[in-house]
Amino acid sequence: MSGLLTIEGGTPLNGEITVRGAKNFVSKAMVASLLGEEPSVLRNVPLIRDVDVVSDLLRLHGVTVDHERESGVIHLDPSNVESAHVADIDAHAGSSRIPILFCGPLLHRLGEAFIPDLGGCRIGDRPIDYHLEILRQFGAVVDKRTQGIHLSAPRGLHGARIELPYPSVGATEQTLLTAVRAAGLTELRNAAIEPEIMDLIAVLQKMGAIISVDTDRTVRIEGVARLGGFSHTSLADRIEAGSWASAALATQGDIFVRGATQPEMMTFLNTFRKVGGAFDVREDGIRFWHPGGELSSIVLETDVHPGFMTDWQQPLVVALTQATGLSIVHETVYENRFGFTEALRGMGAKIQIYRECLGGLQCRFGQRNFNHSAVVSGPTPLRAADIMVPDLRGGFSHLIAALTAQGTSRVSGIDIINRGYENFQVKLEALGARALVAA
Structure with a gap:
């Protein structure tokens, strides 16, 4: 600092x-663009550091990012997604915890993902182990290495039944971003239902996902084989x-x-x-x-x-x-x-x-x-x-x-x-x- x-x-x-747009939504919608095979457009994007971090990480993975900073519009084209070098990811992630949410989309697009050690504000316990356990339930193989964590999906990802002990926003986002292209049905109980989560669900539905939200905090996702892009204005x-x-x-x-x-x-x-x-x-x-x-x-x-x-x-x-x-x-x-x-x-x-x-x-x-x-x-x-x-x-x-x-x-x-x-x-x-x- x-x-x-x-x-x-x-x-x-x-x-x-x-x-302008919500920090806790915009960065997640940008990550969601990785799941699509067509370009996306996100409007009402604020000029904040988290947006720059995610933009850099997306570019490292082959996504074309065009940020019209004054108008607050970002164009995202994931047509040429590719693996990024470990050192580059670590250098660009900084103290952000966003890379953990790249895992599901990258496993779907590339069959593998890597995340470095994660930072973030020191306001309480935010372990990534729970995120990794969620990914394991979808079929991901987690390999902890010296430089960070490597994930692979040799048999692809499949639907899962997940019940959160607490309606965590991060865990709900992880599940959504992984489940939408996983084979079969995913049922998430005790999910977070913050407005930013509902806006992310709206974005995923625009891309072609099938997601329903019940009044008892249960979210059901029917996995689809392919997703397109989206055009959306952030809350x-x-x-x-x-x-x-x-x-x-x-x-x-x-x-x-x-x-x-x-x-x-x-x-x-x-x-x-x-x-x-x-x-x-x-x-x-x-x-x-x-x-x-x-x-x-x-x-x-x-x-x-x-x-x-x-x-x-x-x-x-x-x-x-x-x-x-x-x-x-x-x-x-x-x-x-x-x-x-x-x-x-x-x-x-x-x-x-x-x-x-x-x-x-x-x-x-x-x-x-x-x-x-x-x-x-x-x-x-x-x-x-x-x-x-x-x-x-x-x-x-x-x-x-x-x-x-x-x-x-x-x-x-x-x-x-x-x-x-x-x-x-x-x-x-x-x-x-x-x-x-x-x-």
């Missing part, structure tokens, strides 16, 4: 910014929209988020209103603002969709430091997601972290000795500090804290924020933030 942002806080964020990034909404609340500002949509954000909007924020849903976006007066403390529990998503939690916690009373936040998705609060405490926030499940039912982390609950006492004025970005969402939350605090803060490691927030520095400037970037 590199990059330094100097922020003079204490000024409300006011103005308009635009959000908006509900995480980025919620992050800017939290920034408006914490800084007592007023932000119109062009491109934000209501259906995917209904749970967030309810919570935003309970805290005391105001919003106005329009045809072309959502306006979020602090209406004045005191903010209210709340009890909040993150959960898989349709619950309050974990990626909304960190930015909102910054706003809760300005709410009156005790707020309780119970994190049930990632066990180590409260590491970002250490910097907030250094800025004057009163946040206590607990191993117990607080504010709701017992969760899977309750008996595993993880600090996964927080009590936030407010309102507390925040003071400027020097901060190191810990991860993507925590990093943006630190930006919000620095913008809220009185004085000048220095936030280092900001390059990681580019993984999921398009042109965030330009957007800060558009909202009147007093921020200066140093190389």
